[in-house]
Amino acid sequence: MNKRIAVVGGRPSPIHGAKELGIDVVLVHQEGDYEQEILAHCEQVVHARIDDAEAIIKVLEPLHRDRPFDRIMTTTEVAGESTGKVVDHFGLTGVSYKTARLLKDKVAMRELLVEHNLSPVAYRHVTSAQDAVAFVKEHGKSVLKPAEGVASLHIHPCDDAASASKAWQALQDADVKHIIIEEYLEGPVVSVDSFSFKRRHLPIGYSQYRMNDKYVEWEVSTPSTEARKWLSELKEMTCRLLDAVELEEGPSHSEFVLTPKGPRVLESHARLAGSGAPELVRRAFGLDLNRMFLTVPLGIDTLPQVSPEPKAGAAIQFFVPTPGKVRKVELDLKPDVDVRHTKSGETPRVFLPFLFELGAAERAVVIQKHEGDTIPPLDTVADCVSGYVLATGTSREDAVRIGDELVAAVNFIVDPTA
Template structure:
C-alpha cells in the first residue's frame, strides 16, 4: 500500500503503531516512512504520510522482525522505532535482527520484565528494593514477614492494572485470594515504597541523559493515576538526587538514545525507582512537556535519529500545566454535560469525554477505566492543578445503575482486548 509522500533518496524508517500526527513529525525530520499498524485500529489519514504500509498485528515480535527483514532486503531501513508500549518489543526484535541502531531486545525486555529490572538494579548496587516472584498467599505472608508492607503486581504490564497494596500480615490471605480470582497466578511482590510519586521524562543523546521534566502525580488508592502536573516543584537537592538515580539506571539498562519515562517514589530515605519505559510518557504527559518547556518529544526523537539536531536542554518553565482525568459513578451513562463550556475556557488546552449515553462505566481498576480528561495551563504547576480540578468538576457524567451486574474482569479478559497492555508476558518463552 502506498501513500502520497516518500521521496526516493530519503532514509527509510519503520514506525510501529502511532498516529497521523506522529507520522507528520517523522516526515518533517526527513524520513521516508514504512508504517506498521493494526487494521482494526488504523486511522487512514496516516496513509497520506507514508511510502509503504503493512496492516498486521504488530504485537508479534518474531513475525514483525521477519516482515521487516524482507522490507529491509528490498530497500534498506536505517531504524525501527515505536513510540507506544505495545510496539516496543516488536521494534526491538527487528532492531536486533537487522543490526540497526536503537533499543534492542535485551534493553526492552529488562524494562518490561519488572523482576529482571529489580534484579539488575540490585546487582549493580543502584537501588536495592526487595522483590521476588510469588504464586500464593503463603508467598505474600513470607515476604511481608521479612520486609514489611508490600505491593503485588503483574510481572509484565502497564496501566496500573493488577496492583494491590498489602499493608500487613493480616491482609496477606485476602490479597492472595484476590490474586487467584483475578487470574494473577504468578506475581511480583515488592517492598512498598511510601512517599510522593513523580515521573521523570528524559531524553538520551548518545549516552548523555537529559531530564526534560519532572511530573507530579495524583493517584487513587487503586494506584490508578488521575492527575499529572508540571513543573513538579522539586527543590534543587531532590532534583539532583533523582537525576543521578535515573541516569545511573539508564546507564545500567543500556539506553543511549531517545526518550524514557521513569517512575520514582520520593521516600524519607531518598528517591527510589519504581519502573522505567524506553518511550515517552503516556497519559498526555508529552503535552505537558510541550506546554511548559516548549519541547515536542516526538519531533525531537525523529530529528535526533535523523542527525538533524544537537542535544537540547529544557529552559525555565514558561507556565504550569496539568491534566485531570475524569471519573464517574459505575453504571450506564445517561448524559454528559458541561464539555462545551469547559472547552471554551481560555485556560483549557484540551478536554475530552470518552464515554457517551448507553456506555457502561466500570469501577476504576486501571487507566482505561477513566472517562476522559481536562488539560489546562496555569501560572505554575499548583495553579494549573487547581484550574484543571475545577474545570473537570464542571463536566457531569450522569449514570444509572446497570440492569445486569457486569462480569468480573480478569487478566484474561483484559488481555483479550485489542489494546491489551497488561497481564501477558511479552513473548511466550517468558516465565510468568
C-alpha cells in the same frame, strides 16, 4: 534522499509532521487499530501483530532489502520487546531486546539495581503464597503485583499473612504467572521524562500525579512541586538507571517514589510516557518529545546539552464520573475553551483523541461519552475513557487549578450501576 524509519504500533502514533521533516515512515500496526488520519503522515502501513517479532520481521524484511530502514522504533509498551528483537535482527541502532526486557521484567530490573548499588528496595520473586507471607512477615507492609504488569492492574498491598494469601490468590485467579513482591514505598509518585542519544541521557520534564485507591492515575501535572525538592538526585538516578539498562537512544519515562529515605525507582520504560505527558512537557519545558522521537536519532535535531528550565505549568485530568449509563452531558464552559466531542456511537481508536489538534489550545475539553454510553469503574488507566481536560498555566499549581475548574464545568448525568 529522505530518511526512512519503521514505527511499530502507537495510539496515537507519534509521527505527525514526519513528511515535512523529510522522514518516510512505514507504520507497522494491527489492522483496524490505528486512526485513519495517521495515513497522511505515512509512506505506507503494513499489518502485523505488534507483539510478534517474527511477524514484524516478515513484513519489514522485503522493504528493508529494497530500501534499508535507518531506524525501527516503537513507543508502545506492548511492542517493546518485539521491536527490540527486530532492531537486533536488522543490526540497527535503537532500543535492543536486552534493554527492553530489563525494563519490562521488574524482577530483572530489581536485580540489576542491586548490582549497580542503585535505589535499594527489598523485593522477592515469589512462586507461592508461602513466599509472599514470609516476605510480609520479614518486611511488613508490601505490594504483590505482576512482574510484567502495566496500567496499574492487579496491584495488591498486603500487611499480614491473610492479606498476602488473598493477594496471591487474586493473582492466580487473574492467571498471572510471573509475580514480584516489594516493600511498600511510602510517599508521592513522580516521574522523569528523558531523551537519550549515543548513551548520553538528558532529563527533561518531571511530573506528579493524582490517583485513586487502586493506584490509577487520573491526573498528570508538570513541573512537579514534589520532584523539585529532590531534582538533582532524581536526574542523577535517572541517568544511572538508563546507563544500567544500556539504553542507546530515544525517549524514556522513569517513575520514582519519594520516600522519607529519598527517591526509589518504581519502574522505567524506553518509550514516550502515556496519558499525554509529552504534550505537557512541551507546554511546560518547550521541548517536543514527539518531534525528538523522530528527529534526534536521525540527526535532524541535536539533543540539547543541558536540561531545560520550566517556562509554564501544564496538566491533564481525566473525567472520572460515577460508573453507570449516561443520560446526558451538560457543559458550562467559557468561550475561550476549545471543546471537542468524539462521534456518538464510535469508539476512538486512540487513547487521547484530538490531542495533537489541541496543541495551541491553552484550555481544552474533550468529551468521549454520550447519551446511552456506559462509564466503567476506574480499575486501570485503560478505563480513563470518558474524556479529559488539558490546561496550561503560569505554574503547575495554576494549571491544576484551571483543570479542576474545567472538570467542574462538565456534568455527566448518570444512572449509577447497581
